[in-house]
Amino acid sequence: MALGDPYGTLQDLKDRLSIVDTDDDAELTSALAAASRGVNRFCNRQFNKTTTATGRQFDATTATLLLVDDFHTTTDLVVDGTAYDSSVHVLEPLNGMVDGEPGWPYWRIRNAGGDYTTSATVTVTAQWGWAEVPASVTEAALITAMEITKLSDAPFGVQGNAEMGLIRIRENHRISSMLAPYRRRAVAVA
Incomplete structure (x- = not known):
C-alpha cells in the first residue's frame, strides 16, 4: 500500500x-x-509505505539526535548528504522492536560520528512509512x-x-x- x-x-x-x-x-x-x-x-x-526514497527536512533535536518521520528500510537511506553507515548513524528503535514487538519502523537517528548542529536543517532521504x-x-x-x-x-x-x-x-x-x-x-x- x-x-x-x-x-x-x-x-x-x-x-x-x-x-x-x-x-x-x-x-x-x-x-x-x-x-x-x-x-x-x-x-x-x-x-503505509513508499518504495521510492525521497528527501525530507528535519530540525535536529539535539547535537546528536534527529527525530524523523517513520521509515522502514535502510535501502537508499541518506542522512545530511551521507549514505547510511551503521558506524555513524544509530537507528532507533533498535532492531525495529518496541515492547518486544518486531516490525516497527525507525524514527530516531543518532549521530555517533558527527554533529547535527552544523546544519540549520538536516535532509534525510528514505523510503518512508511502515514495512507492513x-x-x-x-x-x-x-x-x-x-x-x-x-x-x-x-x-x-x-x-x-x-x-x-x-x-x-x-x-x-x-x-x-x-x-x-x-x-x-x-x-x-x-
Whole structure:
C-alpha cells in the first residue's frame, strides 16, 4: 500500500457489513478513507509505505539526535548528504522492536560520528512509512469505517430508543486502546 491508501479494502468493509451490491461503494470508500485518516491523526503517523526514497527536512533535536518521520528500510537511506553507515548513524528503535514487538519502523537517528548542529536543517532521504500495516491499525480503521457508515442511522448521535431512554453513541474506547501503542507523541523541545 502506498502512503495515503486506506488501511482496509472496500471488500473487507462490505463483508463486515454484509453488503453484496455496489450501490453504496462510493459512501463506503469515503468512510474507509476518513477512518484511515482518523487513525493517522490519532496516532500522529502514517502506516503505509513508499518504495521510492525521497528527501525530507528535519530540525535536529539535539547535537546528536534527529527525530524523523517513520521509515522502514535502510535501502537508499541518506542522512545530511551521507549514505547510511551503521558506524555513524544509530537507528532507533533498535532492531525495529518496541515492547518486544518486531516490525516497527525507525524514527530516531543518532549521530555517533558527527554533529547535527552544523546544519540549520538536516535532509534525510528514505523510503518512508511502515514495512507492513499493523493488524490492529487495519482493524481499527475497519471498525471506525463501519461506525461512520452507520452514523446515518443515528442523527445527532442518537442511535435509538431503549426502555430506559435514548441510546447515545460514544467514542469507541476499544479502538483507542488498540491504537494506543502506535501513538506517536509530540516532543517538547526547550
